[in-house]
Amino acid sequence: MFSKMTGMRVRTQLLIALASIVCLTIASDRLASQTRRVVRVTAERFTFTPSEIVVEAGEEVELRLKSDDTSHGFRIAGTTVNVTIPKRGRDDLSIVFRAPAAGRYTFECTHMCGAGHNFMRGMLVVRDRTDR
Amino acid sequence: MHLARTGLALALLLGVAAHAAAQTASDGASSVTGPISGYMDSHYNQPSDGDPILDFHRFVLIFSHTFTERIRFVAELELEHAIVEGLEEKGAVELEQAYLDFLLTRGFNLRAGMLLVPMGIINERHEPPVFQGVERPLVDTFIIPTTWFEAGAGVHGELGRGLRYRAYVMAPLDSAEFSADEGIRPGRQEGSESNVRHAAVAARAEYVGVTGLTLGASAWRGNSSVTLRRLDTPVTIGEVDARYKRDRLELRGEFAQVSIGDAAALNDAVQLSTGVSPNVAEALRGFYGEAAYRVWNAGPARDLVGFVRYENFDTQFRMPAGLLPLKQFDRDAWVFGATYYPDPDVAVKIDYVIQRNQSSIVKAPSSFNVGLGWWF
Numbered sequence: 001m002f003s004k005m006t007g008m009r010v011r012t013q014l015l016i017a018l019a020s021i022v023c024l025t026i027a028s029d030r031l032a033s034q035t036r037r038v039v040r041v042t043a044e045r046f047t048f049t050p051s052e053i054v055v056e057a058g059e060e061v062e063l064r065l066k067s068d069d070t071s072h073g074f075r076i077a078g079t080t081v082n083v084t085i086p087k088r089g090r091d092d093l094s095i096v097f098r099a100p101a102a103g104r105y106t107f108e109c110t111h112m113c114g115a116g117h118n119f120m121r122g123m124l125v126v127r128d129r130t131d132r
Numbered sequence: 133m134h135l136a137r138t139g140l141a142l143a144l145l146l147g148v149a150a151h152a153a154a155q156t157a158s159d160g161a162s163s164v165t166g167p168i169s170g171y172m173d174s175h176y177n178q179p180s181d182g183d184p185i186l187d188f189h190r191f192v193l194i195f196s197h198t199f200t201e202r203i204r205f206v207a208e209l210e211l212e213h214a215i216v217e218g219l220e221e222k223g224a225v226e227l228e229q230a231y232l233d234f235l236l237t238r239g240f241n242l243r244a245g246m247l248l249v250p251m252g253i254i255n256e257r258h259e260p261p262v263f264q265g266v267e268r269p270l271v272d273t274f275i276i277p278t279t280w281f282e283a284g285a286g287v288h289g290e291l292g293r294g295l296r297y298r299a300y301v302m303a304p305l306d307s308a309e310f311s312a313d314e315g316i317r318p319g320r321q322e323g324s325e326s327n328v329r330h331a332a333v334a335a336r337a338e339y340v341g342v343t344g345l346t347l348g349a350s351a352w353r354g355n356s357s358v359t360l361r362r363l364d365t366p367v368t369i370g371e372v373d374a375r376y377k378r379d380r381l382e383l384r385g386e387f388a389q390v391s392i393g394d395a396a397a398l399n400d401a402v403q404l405s406t407g408v409s410p411n412v413a414e415a416l417r418g419f420y421g422e423a424a425y426r427v428w429n430a431g432p433a434r435d436l437v438g439f440v441r442y443e444n445f446d447t448q449f450r451m452p453a454g455l456l457p458l459k460q461f462d463r464d465a466w467v468f469g470a471t472y473y474p475d476p477d478v479a480v481k482i483d484y485v486i487q488r489n490q491s492s493i494v495k496a497p498s499s500f501n502v503g504l505g506w507w508f
Contacts (some may be wrong), residue, residue, distance in 0.1 A: 042343055045262060049343045051294060068377070069262065070477050070507060077201070087476040089431020106238065112169040112196055114259045114507070115248060118206060118233050119288070119296070 036060045036096070043085050043109065044068040046116035053107075054125045055099040066092040073110025076124055078103075084111065102128040166196035169508060171259045175266055176502040181495070188214040192228075202235045207246075210279075226322065228281045237289070243300070244285035246323045250298045250336035251350040252276045253373045253386055260505020261479040264424050264439040265467055267501065270487075271445050274463075275388045275418035276371065277317035283326055286334075294341020304332040304354035307365040307398055312411040312458050315447040316367065316390055319356060330355035332367075344377040356392075360401045366393040380426035382437075389449075390416040396452035414452045418445030427470075435473035442466055460491035469501075477507040 037059055042049045044067070055061050065074055065085045074093075075082040079100055085093050109120035173190040191211040198204050207230040213223030231245030248256045254263060254272040258279060263269070272278045286300030303326030305319035321327065332354025339347040350371040357363035373386040392398065395414035403409040424439035444464040448457035469483025481503040487496040 045257060045259070047340045047346070049294075049340060051290060051340065052292060067476075087432070089435065089476060104238075112166055112194055112206075114171075114257065114262075115194075115208060115229060116256050117196075118204060118235075121238070121290070123238050123290075 036062050038062045038064065040064045040066070041074075042066050042068055043072040043074070043120075045070070045114045046109075046120040048074075048107070048109075048120065048122045051122035052125060053122070054127065056129050057099055057102045057126050058129065059099050060096060061099050062094060062096045064092055064094050070113055071111055072113055072120070074107060075110045076105050076107045078105050081107075082110065099124075099126050102126050163200075164198045166198070169194040169196075171505065171507045173260045173505045174503065177266075178500040179497045180499065181497040204233045204235065206231060206233070226279075226281070228279055239289040239291050240287060241289050242285070242287055243298075245283070246281055247284050247286070247300055247302065249280040249282060249302065249334050249352065250300065251280065251334065251352060251369065252278070252371050252388060253348070253375065253384060254278050255280050259507045260481075260503070261471075261473065261477055261507055264422060264437065264471055264481075265441065265469055265483050265501075266481045266503035267485075269386070269420055269422075269441065269467075270443045270463070270465055271386060271388060271418035271420045274315055274317065274445050274447055275390060275416055276369070277315070277320055280320060281322060282320070282332075283323035284334075294339055295337065296340065297335065297337045299333070299335040302332050302334055302354075303328045304330050304358060305356040305367055306358040307356035307363070307367065307392070307412075308359040308402060310392070310398070310410060310412045312413070312448060313461055315413075315416045316369075316392075321358070327358040329358060329361070332356075346373075346375040348373045360398070363397055363401055364394060365398050367391070368393075380429050382424045382426075384422040384424075385420065387419040388417070392416075396454065399452065399455060409455070411448070411451075411455055411458055413448045413450060413457065415450035416445075416447045417449040418443070420444070432476060433474045435476070437471045437473070439470070440466070440468050458491075460489045460494035460496070462490040463496055464488055465496075479503075479505045481505065 037055055039053050041063055067085045067088050069088055071087045072085045074085055081097055083093060083095055103126055105124040107122045107124055109117060170193040174188045176186050178184040193209050195207045196205060208228045210226045210228050211223060216223045216225055227246055229246055229248055231243050231247055234242040250256060252272055254268050255276060255278045268278055282302040284300045284302030288298035290296040303321050305316055306321055307319055309318040310316055311318050332352060334352045336348060336350040352369040354367055356367045357365040368391045371388040376383045392412060392414050395412050399409045399412055420441055420443040422439060422441035424437050426437050428434040428436040446462040448461045451457050465485055465487040467483055467485050472480045483501050485499045487498055489496040
């Protein structure tokens with residue numbers, strides 16, 4: 001009888017712990033996406049829109065990249081960000097990174113996408129948090 | 133003298149660029165030769181006044197090489213109409229682009245070599261999947277002579293807030309080749325031992341600051357008395373265009389006007405040497421508007437776009453005193469069609485072109501066209 005009660009209690013405690021973990025994970029995800037800066041970028045021959053992205057040093061940034069035609073590359077010089085944006089109609093690409101030190105970082109298409117490929121560039125402007 | 137100064141200025145600019153680029157060559161990028169890219173364009177054309185033809189119109193290969201992070205090379209080599217034979221009106225091998233970019237800052241970069249003239253919607257953006265219709269718009273053929281490429285050098289960059297520009301010094305047109313039917317198109321020197329007794333300047337500004345919207349304005353000016361040295365034939369081209377895309381709808385519009393200075397003297401001089409006046413106008417004008425709607429919008433392989441385009445183009449828009457316009461070259465056209473995309477880089481096209489002109493004697497042909505184009 002005693003061992004049956006103990007077993008039930010352990011199972012209940014385990015369930016509560018599991019539920020707490022799930023709740024915490026969801027909450028932290030929501031919190032993260034609330035505090036994370038989300039920027040949507042559309043790529044199309046031969047522009048990124050927007051072509052200038054302004055963030056703060058050290059903040060977490062989520063880029064949601066989408067192509068309106070062929071596949072494009074997306075590389076931010078001086079960072080580790082270097083990805084391929086899938087063609088139109090395929091899934092959008094989401095990348096999360098921490099903004100580097102204050103400065104100006106060129107981003108560009110790295111897949112030859114047509115006659116004006118070298119025009120396909122933009123600027124990530126990272127501001128110091130004290131610059132506000 | 134002007135050309136010498138221009139050349140000196142360009143040499144200085146490129147010297148500075150090369151020096152600046154060399155100083156930053158340690159950005160980490162090593163020399164990389166890009167994979168070969170390109171596009172193909174194959175057509176079936178059934179004109180109302182002739183036999184149908186099958187034409188492998190364009191076979192284009194694009195090569196690129198990155199010397200350093202800031203010095204890059206791009207070339208576009210094209211075989212038109214599948215075969216090239218000596219002394220026959222067949223195809224052509226064309227070097228449409230071959231340039232070095234010296235990427236200095238966001239707002240100021242240098243480019244030199246064989247360049248596309250920055251003019252209109254199509255000339256710099258002509259891959260088959262990006263425009264509607266089997267053939268390129270007629271305004272972008274008869275008024276803006278796409279594909280228009282020429283040797284030269286210049287600057288390009290983005291000034292922020294979606295405003296970008298390019299400005300080049302290039303070899304001019306040769307006005308001795310202008311015609312009543314095709315306007316300035318036969319006057320392109322195409323970087324093949326181009327005569328640069330005079331230089332031309334070409335510039336374009338674009339606004340791309342709002343998602344889906346592109347506004348553009350271009351200008352070209354050059355003294356085009358190249359072969360006929362006694363003449364003074366300044367040519368000026370002005371152009372504005374807009375593209376707007378929202379959800380399933382895409383709208384495009386373009387207006388271009390060409391002005392040929394002292395066209396009367398040009399016609400006289402050509403008549404004197406060939407015996408026939410080319411009847412070149414002193415102004416050419418064209419415009420078009422296009423609406424395209426994505427009927428299926430479910431991504432590959434359910435992408436189908438229907439479109440309609442109205443074009444109006446007149447290569448005899450305003451004539452010099454003493455010459456009458458040839459009315460068969462005052463033309464307009466309705467183009468109806470559809471493009472099916474089994475992949476965003478593959479376009480299966482079909483259209484019908486109803487062309488008309490103002491002549492009561494010469495009829496303009498209509499045509500039924502089917503095309504297959506792809507980018508890789």
